[in-house]
Amino acid sequence: MTEKKIRVLVAKPGLDGHDRGAKVVARALRDAGMEVIYTGLRQTPEMIAEAALQEDVDVVGLSILSGAHMALTPRIMELLRVNGQTHVKVFLGGIIPDEDMHRLKEMGVAGVFGPGASTEDIIRDVQTAVAG
């Protein structure tokens, strides 16, 4: 019981209803031995930050396909900061244009994954980010 498990919140903020990608990632992280808390569709930034706090996660993985990533991501990161969870690594998956990707990384997003990203890469990046 003393082994520290990586805890990940997988969340879908915003209004798009496609959670297949989020579920595939949740399952891949589970198979890599992580404890994944899945919150379901249409979460507000406040709901996500609150769940991240209550579950004391190391990582928040956001899946956004609606194009609203530039509005939702900074808001969630701000709420995590306000709650004192500055150590939490935020990852983003979805259809993200290159120019946005750079800006998101500047904001402190630990990783951005687009269509075609392999689950092996996601697992490796999450493990590295938590260890580092």
Next chain:
Amino acid sequence: MNYSQAILNGDRLALARLLTKVENNSPEGRAALIELFPHTGKAHLIGVTGAPGTGKSSLVNQLTLHYRKVEDKRVAIVAVDPSSPFTGGAVLGDRVRMRDLSGDPGVFIRSMASRGSLGGLAQATANMVQVFDAAGFDIIIVETVGAGQSEVDIARLAHTTLVVEAPGLGDDIQAIKAGILEIADILVINKADRPGVENTEKALKSMLELAHPTERVFRHHGVYMNASMPKEQAGEKLWIPPIQKTVSTEGAGILELAGAIARHAAHLRQTGDWAARERTRLQVELEALLRDALLNQFRKDVSQQQYEEVLESVAQRRVSPWEAVHVLLNGRST
């Protein structure tokens, strides 16, 4: 960070962090548990168990809404889901059904993976419940998958245990053979708007009658006979689990269920069973800690080499395991 003081002051981040430390059984977690212990013993612990797919999470969601809106009580929820025995990972999805509770500072939901360790899960859950208790939550709900002995053990930690069934999951034989029903203080038939609810209710009722003799009227050779148990046996001390029907997606039957839970709590306090259950719970905890401590003590006293030697002689069937224990215990001071 002094976790215990922060938690008594209502710091939610400290609470979340300490739950992790306690779940991982870290020295910091244990130290905080010692400090928090005097502040525990106030909450009403409710265990919710039942087969997968009976709607436990939705029921907990509705019940918590009731406690918040009608009774203004603070509620903590520990939702346990199984870990994969192969990878140790888990997907914890109970929050999906509890989204109505989001944004309410009077509710704290914590998902927990079973992590598959022997007896460790019940211990970790008990400790997490203690933390919530000290943090001042009035009601603590522990939701588990009713699929194994450890889950039954967790439900047993509770003052009031709900066993959730749903129509169409099994025939009346299932109701008889399922040992899990015997731990129920209240039986809930969820999804009661589904066909087959009468059969489920009938099966549960007859199962209860086998376990708790009650007054029955039956017809024998055309004459109505009354087979009642002796009055002194039917004393006020006896609690017969009520069957509550709910439809948790609509909130139907929740008010009645909350009423049954309150009646059970009152019954426990009246009969002295509340104190008895607390005592049993603490005794189980004490014995688990004692077992761990004695085992650690033993490992310190007996060298690994000596242990291996005895194990080898058992493996070669020269010494029986009973004799081996005797040798190891008595050889320990020499």
